[in-house]
Amino acid sequence: MSAYIAVYLPLFIGLTRLAKERYRVPLVIAAPVVWTGLEITRSYFLTGFAIGLLAHTQTSYPLVLQIADLGGGYLVGFVMLTVSAGITEIGWAYSRRMAMTTAIRSAAWSVCLLVATLIYGHWSLSTAAASVSEQPPLRVVLIQGALDTKFEFSPTRARETLQHYTVLTDQACERHPAFDLLVWPESSCPAPYYRVDKPLVTTPEMKISPEELAQYLADSNSQFDGLLAQVAARLNPPGDADRKASFVLGCTSLAYDSSPPHSYNTTLWSDPQGKIAGTYDKMHPVMFGEYIPFADWFPILYRITPMAGGLTPGKSPVSFDIHAYRVSPSICFEDTVPHLLRKHVATLRAQDREPDVLLNITNDGWFWGSAILDLHLRCAILRSVELRKPLVIAANTGLSAAIDGNGRVLALGSRRRAEVLRVDIVRDGRLAGYSVWGDWPLGVCALVAWFLMAIGCRDWWQQRA
Numbered sequence: 001m002s003a004y005i006a007v008y009l010p011l012f013i014g015l016t017r018l019a020k021e022r023y024r025v026p027l028v029i030a031a032p033v034v035w036t037g038l039e040i041t042r043s044y045f046l047t048g049f050a051i052g053l054l055a056h057t058q059t060s061y062p063l064v065l066q067i068a069d070l071g072g073g074y075l076v077g078f079v080m081l082t083v084s085a086g087i088t089e090i091g092w093a094y095s096r097r098m099a100m101t102t103a104i105r106s107a108a109w110s111v112c113l114l115v116a117t118l119i120y121g122h123w124s125l126s127t128a129a130a131s132v133s134e135q136p137p138l139r140v141v142l143i144q145g146a147l148d149t150k151f152e153f154s155p156t157r158a159r160e161t162l163q164h165y166t167v168l169t170d171q172a173c174e175r176h177p178a179f180d181l182l183v184w185p186e187s188s189c190p191a192p193y194y195r196v197d198k199p200l201v202t203t204p205e206m207k208i209s210p211e212e213l214a215q216y217l218a219d220s221n222s223q224f225d226g227l228l229a230q231v232a233a234r235l236n237p238p239g240d241a242d243r244k245a246s247f248v249l250g251c252t253s254l255a256y257d258s259s260p261p262h263s264y265n266t267t268l269w270s271d272p273q274g275k276i277a278g279t280y281d282k283m284h285p286v287m288f289g290e291y292i293p294f295a296d297w298f299p300i301l302y303r304i305t306p307m308a309g310g311l312t313p314g315k316s317p318v319s320f321d322i323h324a325y326r327v328s329p330s331i332c333f334e335d336t337v338p339h340l341l342r343k344h345v346a347t348l349r350a351q352d353r354e355p356d357v358l359l360n361i362t363n364d365g366w367f368w369g370s371a372i373l374d375l376h377l378r379c380a381i382l383r384s385v386e387l388r389k390p391l392v393i394a395a396n397t398g399l400s401a402a403i404d405g406n407g408r409v410l411a412l413g414s415r416r417r418a419e420v421l422r423v424d425i426v427r428d429g430r431l432a433g434y435s436v437w438g439d440w441p442l443g444v445c446a447l448v449a450w451f452l453m454a455i456g457c458r459d460w461w462q463q464r465a
Contacts, residue, residue: 005052008038015452022455027089028106032081036074036442037449043338047284051336054080056378065407066124067117068385069432072338074442076382079117086110128406128428131388137424138325138357139179140392141172142411144400145188146418149365158190162227164418166234172420173234179245179422180323182235183394186250186265186332186363193224193268195255217256225274232274244272246322248394250331250361253279255312262312267329267361269320281314282331284340317344319355325427328355332362335393336379338386338439345387345435356427358383358391365397369416373399381407388432390425405430 012035019030035054043050055073058064058080067075086107093103145164150157165188172182194217200210208216228247235245246269253266265282319326328348334340341358348354360380364373377399384391385407393401400413400421405428413419 001049004046005042005049008042011453012038014456015449018452018456019448026102026106028082028085028109031085032078033445033448034452035081036078037445037447039074039077040439040443040446041449048337048339050338051333051372051375051379053077055382056375059378059381059407062125062385062407063118063121065382065385066121068382068407069124069388069430069434070120071442072342072386072434072439073382074338074439074445078442078445079113082113083110125406128404128430131405131429132426135324135427137426138181138323138327140402140423140425141176141179141182142392142394142400142402142413142421142423143168143172143182143184143188144394144398144413144417144419144421145185145365145396146416147365147396148368148416149363149396161188161190166231168418168420169231169234172422175420176422178243181246181248181327182231183359183361183392184247184249185394185396185400186267186361187252188361188363188396189224189227189249189251189268191220191224191227191251193251193253193266194221195253195257197255197257200256225276228270228276229274232270232272236272246271246277246320247274248320248329248359248361250363253281264314265311265331267331267359269322269329278318278320280318280329280331282311282334283314283317284334284337285311285313286333317347319348319353325356325425326353327357327359329359329361331360333376335360335383335391336376338383341383341387342435342438345389346438349435355389357425358387358389360391360393361395362393363396364399367397369397373397373415377401377409377412381409386432386434388428388430388435390428392423392425404428 015034016027016030019025019034020027039053042048053073054077055068058076065076067079071078086109089103089106093100143165145168147161147164165184169182196214196217200213231247235247236243248267248269251266251268253264255262255264265285267280268276269278271277317328319328328344330341330344345355362376364376367373377393380391380393380401381403384403384405388405390405391403393399395413398413398415398417400419401409402411402421402423402425403409411421411423413421
């Protein structure tokens with residue numbers, strides 16, 4: 001992964017020089033077009049890895065971020081490269097005593113683009129209040145665990161995990177007498193949930209009959225349902241008619257619709273009675289973390305690596321009806337992929353199920369408090385602006401957060417500390433252009449970058465020949 005990401009910087013330098021020296025394209029155009037094209041390529045190639053884009057450096061400045069609702073975070077990076085290129089051309093002209101005319105034109109274009117960005121940002125922030133719904137807010141409690149992930153599993157660890165989140169849930173109920181939704185992070189429930197969609201079939205190697213397997217799965221699910229009922233009873237004590245809180249948690253689910261069964265990373269929604277009301281299966285597994293590329297064709301890859309098998313991608317996005325709000329979940333690094341969450345919202349809008357709130361549950365205990373936590377949060381901030389949707393995050397080891405449709409962080413958990421965050425979320429009524437047209441406008445930059453790569457490869461081959 002490090003080697004793959006490292007390719008893009010020298011590639012940017014080479015393609016920009018090719019555009020400038022061969023085709024006489026001004027740096028102020030060549031640099032942002034090539035950079036943006038490569039960022040879009042990286043976000044799609046090999047299922048996409050969009051962490052560490054240039055726009056992520058600006059998430060502390062909502063005024064600059066607002067244009068993301070037009071062209072995503074890529075547009076923010078485009079403006080940054082344009083301004084940088086304008087400054088560079090002025091510096092070149094001055095230091096090399098070259099003609100200043102071209103440099104001044106480039107600087108003027110950079111200034112105009114920056115001013116337009118700031119004007120649009122000011123207008124978006126000043127009109128945001130008028131778009132906020134007058135309905136009562138969705139009252140959400142985010143449970144942030146503090147369990148660093150270890151490459152081992154044992155019944156003792158499973159009991160510790162459940163006890164950890166149960167204690168935090170009790171604290172939430174004591175401190176916050178009224179709320180609508182309580183959220184546990186990804187992998188917070190170590191027990192799997194089994195889904196049987198057709199008659200079970202076993203093989204002699206399994207040493208169990210279909211009837212015995214069916215009974216085992218039913219008993220396991222009965223224990224899982226008991227856990228949901230216990231949590232529901234904690235959230236909605238008998239005799240308290242005002243408490244009707246739902247519950248969301250992350251778990252693994254196994255679907256016995258094939259042999260071997262399909263394994264899913266699942267967000268499970270339980271209603272106030274403790275009954276499963278909806279599920280979402282992660283659609284974008286993490287490369288090398290949840291699957292190995294090409295392992296479906298070459299299963300030996302799972303036998304020679306620490307991964308025993310890969311996750312099956314989910315089929316479609318969902319939205320949960322919680323009080324007067326529709327909540328659309330994503331899992332882990334899914335909120336780092338711009339076009340994925342945009343597609344979630346667009347698909348649900350076409351089904352007349354457009355979400356009001358985005359929810360991300362994640363287990364960032366893999367990173368032991370490193371800067372990946374900050375990068376993950378910055379990705380989420382951009383998603384909220386791109387789609388004009390408030391976004392809430394429940395993250396094991398942090399950083400749990402609530403973000404409004406302007407990308408402003410309303411609440412933030414600490415790093416590697418168990419916490420309970422109570423947040424009020426309101427609907428943002430604006431329609432983001434990016435959620436409608438997606439990456440197509442700036443996709444031209446990717447076409448230009450690919451064209452330059454083809455020219456560069458051809459030149460290299462001719463020189464070698």
